[in-house]
Amino acid sequence: MESPINTFVETQEAPCRANCSENLSAVEDAIYVIGGKWKLKIIIVLQELGNVRFNELQRMISGISAKVLSNELKDLELNGFVKRVVHAEQTPVVVEYISTDYSRTLKTVIMSLSEWGRKHKNNIREDVF
Incomplete structure (x- = not known):
């Protein structure tokens, strides 16, 4: 005969596993769209500065090449995070x-x-020094 505790654990485990799976899937989706080395940096600069030209954006994000910036901007535009405005x-x-x-x-x-x-950097500094 199964104990009541085991039955309780088993009945509670299934919804928890489903919830965990849903959370993992949602985080994977988010990381797929905004993950990588550059996307969040681009989003932050655009949110902080407003309208930004390509060269200014490249100067603000040190280390990014023009080709990578162009590709990241296209990807962000396709996903609705960035709008490209042409003043013809x-x-x-x-x-x-x-x-x-x-x-x-x-x-x-x-x-x-x-x-x-910031907190993580402070924790590392305190642990190291």
Whole structure:
């Protein structure tokens, strides 16, 4: 005969596993869209500065090549995080990038990551020194 505790654990385990699986899937989706070395950096710069031209964006994000920046911007645009604005009436033609309202839904996530990063850096410093 099975004990009541084992039965309780088994009945509670299935929903927990399903919830865990859902959470893992959701995080995988998020990381797929905004993961990598550059995407969040690009989003942060655009949120902080507003309309930014390509060369200014490249200067703000040290170490990123023009080719990689171009590819990342295209990917972010396809996913609705960045809007590319072309001012064809100007000579030469001016292209600016801006963050979208959808991109700004990441603001609390970015702020939480930033705060965690500061705390982590302080913890490492305290442990090392």
